[in-house]
Amino acid sequence: MSDTAGRGTPDMLTDEDTLTDEDTLTGEQDEELRKRRRERRLGASRSARRILARPSYLLTLRERLALLDTAAEVYDLDEPVDLYGNGTVEALEEKVAGLLGTEAAAFFPTGTMAQQVALRCWAGRTGNTAVALHPLAHPEVHERHAFSQVAGLRPVHVTGEPRLPTADEVRGLAEPFGALMVELPLRDAGFVLPSWEELTETVAAAREREAVVHFDGARLWESTVHFGRPLEEIAGLADSVYVSFYKSLDGFGGAALAGPATLVEEAKTWRHRYGGTVFQQFPTVLSALVGLERELPRLPAYVAHARVVAAALREGFAAAGLPWSRVHPEVPHTNEFQVWLPYDADVVAEAAVRAAEETGTVLFANAWDAKGPGLAMTEVYVRATGLEWTAADVRSAVADFAARLAEEAAGGAGAQALT
Numbered sequence: 001m002s003d004t005a006g007r008g009t010p011d012m013l014t015d016e017d018t019l020t021d022e023d024t025l026t027g028e029q030d031e032e033l034r035k036r037r038r039e040r041r042l043g044a045s046r047s048a049r050r051i052l053a054r055p056s057y058l059l060t061l062r063e064r065l066a067l068l069d070t071a072a073e074v075y076d077l078d079e080p081v082d083l084y085g086n087g088t089v090e091a092l093e094e095k096v097a098g099l100l101g102t103e104a105a106a107f108f109p110t111g112t113m114a115q116q117v118a119l120r121c122w123a124g125r126t127g128n129t130a131v132a133l134h135p136l137a138h139p140e141v142h143e144r145h146a147f148s149q150v151a152g153l154r155p156v157h158v159t160g161e162p163r164l165p166t167a168d169e170v171r172g173l174a175e176p177f178g179a180l181m182v183e184l185p186l187r188d189a190g191f192v193l194p195s196w197e198e199l200t201e202t203v204a205a206a207r208e209r210e211a212v213v214h215f216d217g218a219r220l221w222e223s224t225v226h227f228g229r230p231l232e233e234i235a236g237l238a239d240s241v242y243v244s245f246y247k248s249l250d251g252f253g254g255a256a257l258a259g260p261a262t263l264v265e266e267a268k269t270w271r272h273r274y275g276g277t278v279f280q281q282f283p284t285v286l287s288a289l290v291g292l293e294r295e296l297p298r299l300p301a302y303v304a305h306a307r308v309v310a311a312a313l314r315e316g317f318a319a320a321g322l323p324w325s326r327v328h329p330e331v332p333h334t335n336e337f338q339v340w341l342p343y344d345a346d347v348v349a350e351a352a353v354r355a356a357e358e359t360g361t362v363l364f365a366n367a368w369d370a371k372g373p374g375l376a377m378t379e380v381y382v383r384a385t386g387l388e389w390t391a392a393d394v395r396s397a398v399a400d401f402a403a404r405l406a407e408e409a410a411g412g413a414g415a416q417a418l419t
Helices: 027-047 061-073 088-100 111-126 167-171 196-208 220-227 231-235 261-273 282-294 296-320 345-359 384-388 391-409 413-417
Strands: 104-108 130-133 154-157 179-183 212-217 240-244 255-259 326-328 336-341 369-372 375-381
Touching: 027 345, 061 282, 088 104, 088 231, 088 240, 088 255, 088 282, 104 111, 104 261, 111 179, 111 212, 111 240, 111 255, 111 261, 167 196, 179 196, 196 212, 212 220, 212 231, 220 231, 220 240, 220 296, 255 261, 282 296, 296 326, 296 336, 296 375, 296 384, 296 391, 345 369, 345 375, 345 391
Parallel strands: 130 154, 130 179, 179 212, 212 240
Antiparallel strands: 104 255, 240 255, 326 336, 336 375, 369 375
16 A cells, blocks of 8 residues: 555654655655655544544544444353353354354354365365466465465455356366355455356356355345345355454454355364454454444445445535546445545545545545556445435545645655655
8 A cells, every 4th residue: 555654764754844846855865755744644533533444443442442332232241251252252143144044153263264274164075175266366466475374375366356166267267175264255355246147146156166166255244235135145155254253243253164064063173273262352343243243234234325425525526626537336236335536645635634634534544555667456344434424525635635645646745755
């Protein structure tokens, strides 16, 4: 990301410092600038009067602990505390299995662990360690090759297109594979989902290849609107499903693996071997139960309003006269989507931070990623605070942002500092 924290020295260069055309930033200075911008972005987001989503990492410890104020509404707090996976943990596992319509579920501290365990268990059953998946899938991009380095699995890429694999691509894969992993939605391609018909055909194609199907459902909770199907019907297509408790449900962390009872029982054995059977987990588990009670019913409203926000962004960019812009998907599949603009990522990032600092309204709360020369992308999330925004509010915020973007692109402080 363009403003990801680096490792510079504290007072090397401020955002207010500018350089002449003859000056050259060292890599260390460049990283320090981006680190400072990241701190400004987070600070502006924390103090914002208006923001489309206020994720938990923006909150204080006191604010996060307040999530458990309603824990007594979802679990009897006079029950004994959990020990190594019983009590509250078992209650959450039963809840998840019921929501997804599976025989059983197992709680895991992380999704990285849950998916490694699931797919190594399936590899033992199929006798094939090859896992067919998208090259943009989470294990390939964000887990430091844990499948191959830790679990002894062999990733095989089904397609390089920025979308979910098709049935024909699964059928045409040049080598056998034991499992097909499908990320729903595919986050790094724009939180995209296939149609229901495409998904069922892809699953059927995997079964024709005598492979099992595993859903990476970190954000499965909010996919029901796009598919027009309940959770249990979606999950029922797969042999196993992983879900997250913090990405959409605002929990403290944690994940669950759901599927057949025999698979889940074996997964709990591997959970212990991986160090995931923790002494006590009640704070995280209670936060997950609260999230299922409070946030899960709200997700369809977030998805619906994300479509309003996306349309208003397109209208705002057009009215501002930007040379080009893209909201992807044009109609979001979930409550999260991408925005692409034809500017240097540092220029866009500086304009977004300035707009947030000067107006108290945060339109773009996330970092901007350089996707090529003069091309930047960011992710937009719409959650509870976003429901307060009207389409007119979004268009107004776009106008403010576009004015600052024009200044930066014409040679404002941020653009000069990163020339």
